[in-house]
Amino acid sequence: MSTVTGLDHDREAILAEVRAFVDTEVAPNAGDFDQSERLPRTLLDRVGELGLWAPFLPVEQGGAGLDMVTLGRIHEEVGRGCSGLRSMLTVHGMVSWAVGRWGSDEQRDRWLPELISGGTFGVFCLSEPDSGSDASAAGTLAVADGSDWVINGHKKWITGGQVADVLLVFARTGPGMSAFLVPRTADGVEITPIPNMLGTRSSMIAEIVLRDVRVGAEARLGPPGWAAGTVMTGALDLGRYSVACGSVGIIQACLDACVAYTTRRTVHDGRLRDLQLIRRKVSDMVTSARAARLLCEHAGRLKDAGDPATIMATWVAKYHASTAATAAASDAVQIHGANGCSADYPVARLYRDAKIMEIIEGSTELQQTTIAEEAYREVA
Numbered sequence: 001m002s003t004v005t006g007l008d009h010d011r012e013a014i015l016a017e018v019r020a021f022v023d024t025e026v027a028p029n030a031g032d033f034d035q036s037e038r039l040p041r042t043l044l045d046r047v048g049e050l051g052l053w054a055p056f057l058p059v060e061q062g063g064a065g066l067d068m069v070t071l072g073r074i075h076e077e078v079g080r081g082c083s084g085l086r087s088m089l090t091v092h093g094m095v096s097w098a099v100g101r102w103g104s105d106e107q108r109d110r111w112l113p114e115l116i117s118g119g120t121f122g123v124f125c126l127s128e129p130d131s132g133s134d135a136s137a138a139g140t141l142a143v144a145d146g147s148d149w150v151i152n153g154h155k156k157w158i159t160g161g162q163v164a165d166v167l168l169v170f171a172r173t174g175p176g177m178s179a180f181l182v183p184r185t186a187d188g189v190e191i192t193p194i195p196n197m198l199g200t201r202s203s204m205i206a207e208i209v210l211r212d213v214r215v216g217a218e219a220r221l222g223p224p225g226w227a228a229g230t231v232m233t234g235a236l237d238l239g240r241y242s243v244a245c246g247s248v249g250i251i252q253a254c255l256d257a258c259v260a261y262t263t264r265r266t267v268h269d270g271r272l273r274d275l276q277l278i279r280r281k282v283s284d285m286v287t288s289a290r291a292a293r294l295l296c297e298h299a300g301r302l303k304d305a306g307d308p309a310t311i312m313a314t315w316v317a318k319y320h321a322s323t324a325a326t327a328a329a330s331d332a333v334q335i336h337g338a339n340g341c342s343a344d345y346p347v348a349r350l351y352r353d354a355k356i357m358e359i360i361e362g363s364t365e366l367q368q369t370t371i372a373e374e375a376y377r378e379v380a
């Protein structure tokens with residue numbers, strides 16, 4: 001099996017390989033991952049073997065230079081199988097991207113090889129108990145002490161936090177906010193699992209308390225006060241793109257499940273698939289999947305072209321894909337009846353996972369209040 005390495009990309013070959021991985025090693029076990037609230041280490045290692053942790057990094061940084069459209073399709077495929085695993089790809093990718101884009105040579109040398117292989121798992125620590133959508137309300141503080149920084153704060157809902165090796169921590173440094181690469185092993189880092197989440201339950205979410213955590217000057221990513229506008233915005237854009245693509249995967253998984261189920265299941269001496277009201281729901285899923293996939297592809301093409309319009313295109317893609325995923329998953333449960341409410345079929349998990357997509361990386365409400373900017377931009 002080839003892996004995502006080297007420049008010679010054949011998108012269809014890569015996708016076929018990822019699809020096979022998802023169909024054999026991810027999707028059939030996603031229910032167990034969900035129940036056990038864990039992803040096995042062996043699975044995470046397989047992701048590394050396939051070269052999927054940060055394939056978008058440029059070749060000169062040790063990455064595969066993979067284009068964003070292909071990356072999006074990979075995240076769709078993984079999201080089709082397991083949103084918990086796709087979430088892990090998302091946050092690890094955000095950290096890797098931030099180090100690749102904003103790291104010094106020293107920081108890149110130290111972190112990128114291990115981030116690319118997956119030997120080191122990176123997590124994105126922005127949210128706190130009292131600040132989510134409004135990141136400017138974050139209370140985590142980093143205070144200079146000689147050339148060191150001393151960080152105190154409380155981060156919450158950190159995807160992959162339970163298995164984190166390096167934390168990208170956003171903290172106030174005076175009026176602005178900075179980003180720090182904090183090793184999990186630093187004194188004062190305390191990680192506590194958060195069990196029983198509604199969805200993406202296998203993504204090993206944790207809260208992380210930082211108590212007088214001392215890091216050297218080399219831990220800071222970019223100049224002080226620089227993080228909010230650059231590191232954070234860029235990383236969140238990549239995360240939002242990944243979630244949008246993962247949401248397409250959820251819609252596709254709902255569609256696949258419903259097509260199989262309604263073909264088998266009979267009511268009133270006929271198959272479910274022959275009922276018009278069922279067909280309407282299936283038609284909506286087909287249409288949603290295609291529309292969401294095209295919006296993601298559009299955002300990905302703009303990223304590949306380096307066009308700043310990708311930021312808004314990604315908002316639009318994420319808004320459409322995540323809300324369509326919630327609608328598709330709701331219909332999928334409905335179509336499955338009582339079976340859809342059980343753990344015997346994947347649609348209950350898809351329903352729970354889809355709801356999470358509307359909350360993370362910019363909630364539905366933030367998108368509803370922001371996207372209108374697109375319409376007003378040209379009008380004074």
Ligand SMILES: Cc1cc2nc3c(=O)[nH]c(=O)nc-3n(C[C@H](O)[C@H](O)[C@H](O)COP(=O)(O)OP(=O)(O)OC[C@H]3O[C@@H](n4cnc5c(N)ncnc54)[C@H](O)[C@@H]3O)c2cc1C
Pocket residue numbers: 091124125126127128130131132133134156157158159160197199200205356359360361362363364365366369
């Ligand atoms: C499964 C999961 C994984 C996560 N992983 C991470 C992670 O890895 N790293 C990380 O840093 N964070 C993570 N988060 C946190 C996530 O980023 C936040 O939940 C998200 O930003 C929303 O913040 P909040 O939950 O504090 O909601 P709030 O900001 O308190 O919002 C509550 C409600 O008010 C609405 N609202 C907020 N502002 C406005 C507004 N201006 N206009 C209208 N409505 C508004 C919101 O849409 C929402 O419906 C994760 C969350 C979940 C559920």
